[in-house]
């Protein structure tokens with residue numbers, strides 16, 4: 074840092090320090106000592122100040138202007154009060170002019186001081202990290218600054234100093250600041266003119282003053298709306314908005330998200346068109362939740378029959394053909410399909426179109442038969458497809474994914490499942506139970522890595538007991554064909570390892586379906602998933618997205634939850650919009666035993682720096698679980714330290730997906746473990762596990778000092 078920079082910094086610090094140390098207010102007396110820039114001080118000096126303004130308005134205005142510039146330039150607290158005083162002393166017009174120029178000049182001086190003293194140092198030190206920020210400021214800096222000025226979320230002095238460290242041009246900073254602060258200045262100065270008229274306490278309730286304060290309260294809201302309007306106009310610039318729309322909303326994709334989105338629109342009497350290029354119902358019905366759960370059910374039955382001795386049966390033979398099992402899976406899908414059919418949705422008021430859709434402009438969608446439809450808003454619910462990693466040789470084999478798995482004609486004798494997330498784990502266990510030799514390959518250190526380590530370890534233990542080869546820390550680097558078999562080459566800590574199998578199921582993640590949809594041409598941001606804000610709006614404000622197509626939970630109920638938000642915001646967002654909130658969203662992995670989860674676990678609480686206590690209840694002790702020969706698993710609850718407030722729960726066990734609902738209700742309705750303990754649970758049910766977990770918490774928090782007294786009390790009473 075050069076000498077001149079150090080000198081300026083010292084001068085600025087010195088002036089601020091002098092203000093606080095010398096306390097100029099004390100010389101005025103009254104209420105000004107220690108709080109020069111306060112309404113109390115102003116009120117105590119009001120008549121003298123009014124006399125000064127009356128005697129020599131020009132000098133008074135110049136003095137006010139000078140002090141205002143100094144206060145803002147040095148970032149001394151008091152600008153807001155001075156704005157009110159400006160209104161009280163000089164009236165609306167003159168006060169606004171004085172404050173508007175003084176605040177803009179003062180802010181620009183603060184900006185320049187910050188830039189001169191620290192700008193170069195910061196850019197030199199953090200230059201690489203600031204590249205994106207600098208680029209953003211160069212492109213849209215004026216707009217960001219305008220937004221910050223209009224909606225006073227951050228204190229203005231912070232904005233002045235921070236902007237000084239960016240490459241924003243000084244002139245731009247000056248005029249945008251002056252313009253952006255003007256509405257707020259007007260509202261504050263106006264409130265100040267009313268303050269000036271208060272002579273007594275009863276004067277506080279004048280309609281003018283009340284009006285000014287209402288304006289003050291409403292200002293950020295109006296400013297935010299105005300800004301959103303500006304941003305929308307900016308994003309939509311260059312497109313011809315149709316004069317009229319054919320419908321209110323177009324939904325693309327009839328999976329879990331699109332079905333709910335269109336249903337909500339139809340329910341609130343909006344004209345809605347739902348476009349689907351494949352089967353209605355999307356992944357959940359056709360290739361996801363429904364077929365997988367149907368397969369898991371049969372696999373469980375096979376497993377139970379094979380282990381019938383646990384239930385006291387000597388002989389029970391299982392004889393089945395894989396083709397029949399898959400036929401049952403298909404028939405389950407077919408039985409549910411009418412729930413999601415075109416006929417049903419048309420009867421509910423949704424206009425259904427079978428076609429591939431492409432977005433032409435922010436209001437127009439084109440179907441593959443060349444028809445163009447317009448709507449005020451578009452909801453993208455196009456889901457996600459299995460991600461196939463670029464592993465050498467993988468493309469040369471007929472690998473399986475959750476898309477084509479359901480057409481499998483024969484049970485693979487040896488199956489490798491790549492990826493130990495929920496889909497990989499569910500399918501690995503189902504195929505193992507049906508008779509495949511399954512190897513579950515995971516490059517990370519554990520299965521179900523979103524769960525806590527102890528939960529992952531339990532699941533791994535169950536898998537190993539059932540004969541699944543669990544290979545964690547195995548990164549698939551190559552796949553080779555060997556006669557009729559496939560050799561998977563993995564990189565591991567112990568060097569390369571090979572696994573020979575007949576088929577490979579790839580379950581390593583999913584990618585949003587955005588191809589050939591025209592989104593890139595429109596500049597809709599897609600970064601693996603379609604990028605949205607918390608209102609589920611893309612960077613083009615008429616286009617919303619929900620479900621697997623956006624980042625977040627890849628679950629059917631999450632897709633429905635998002636679809637509600639996307640549709641309501643698309644239809645009514647100009648009046649009121651809703652931010653999507655995932656705080657109490659449960660999920661369940663349908664392995665056996667199931668793993669269900671809501672809220673925080675230790676892993677997520679740790680990452681979010683949230684303090685917690687853990688309570689565990691072991692299902693081995695639960696009567697009903699023992700009767701079911703399913704006495705394994707745990708209820709694990711996280712609570713606020715010293716309180717019974719539930720932060721989250723994980724359940725491993727029979728019907729865990731059903732049991733978790735009690736914790737979802739508890740968290741949503743603010744029911745603590747004490748109340749849960751007080752609720753009567755039917756005996757013998759699995760749900761008692763939740764109550765017993767609450768009991769474990771209670772035991773750990775019982776006031777120990779009471780017991781010796783109780784012992785004495787009862788001894789006396791004998």
Ligand SMILES: Cc1cc2nc3c(=O)[nH]c(=O)nc-3n(C[C@H](O)[C@H](O)[C@H](O)COP(=O)(O)OP(=O)(O)OC[C@H]3O[C@@H](n4cnc5c(N)ncnc54)[C@H](O)[C@@H]3O)c2cc1C
Pocket residue numbers: 325326327328329330331348349350351352353354355356357358360361362363365428429430431454455456457475496586589590619620621622626627628629630631632663
């Ligand atoms: C094997 C498996 C098991 C699962 N199990 C569960 C579970 O137990 N519980 C759970 O909650 N979730 C589960 N899921 C996840 C669940 O299936 C998804 O979260 C859910 O289907 C997402 O719904 P969506 O509407 O976002 O997308 P999708 O269901 O994928 O629907 C998107 C639809 O958009 C259509 N489409 C795409 N592009 C266009 C276009 N340009 N024009 C017209 N139409 C288009 C597609 O054809 C598709 O039908 C599972 C997923 C899989 C793969």
